[in-house]
């Protein structure tokens with residue numbers, strides 16, 4: 325029997341697209357697919373999404389529909405944008421080998437420091453990462 329393994333989907337790391345509330349169950353952490361697609365770091369987002377779910381329930385006065393709406397709203401504003409950026413960066417990082425190698429060769433030390441800060445929760449992915457990568461790529465190629 326042959327198995328085909330595809331690495332084209334960020335190692336399977338991405339948040340689920342079929343909703344985060346199932347009846348009266350609020351999905352958090354791995355159950356929701358909240359591990360970071362670039363680093364595969366999942367512990368802090370598991371804790372964070374648990375906190376968001378708790379806050380959504382507490383602020384709903386125990387109304388399920390309100391709690392579900394609150395949770396989706398919190399996720400949309402506080403967690404999903406970071407995961408989407410992570411997914412885009414993972415695609416660049418894992419699928420664009422030349423670009424990755426060039427950037428790491430030139431900015432490896434800085435990249436490792438930035439990733440450490442992200443792991444420690446001290447910073448998030450830059451919003452303008454496309455502009456920044458383009459600039460650094462051009463500089464790396466031209467110099």
Ligand SMILES: Cc1cc2nc3c(=O)[nH]c(=O)nc-3n(C[C@H](O)[C@H](O)[C@H](O)COP(=O)(O)OP(=O)(O)OC[C@H]3O[C@@H](n4cnc5c(N)ncnc54)[C@H](O)[C@@H]3O)c2cc1C
Nearest residue numbers: 352353354355356358359360364365366367368369370371
């Ligand atoms: C090999 C490996 C290395 C990793 N390294 C890191 C790392 O260095 N840093 C990092 O941040 N992340 C790491 N991760 C990811 C991280 O472990 C997960 O993202 C994180 O543990 C998810 O937390 P969670 O609470 O959502 O799920 P889990 O930690 O999986 O907890 C779910 C719990 O629910 C229990 N359970 C399941 N079904 C039921 C049931 N029906 N009834 C009762 N209980 C049930 C399970 O036994 C489990 O204890 C790693 C993952 C793997 C597999």
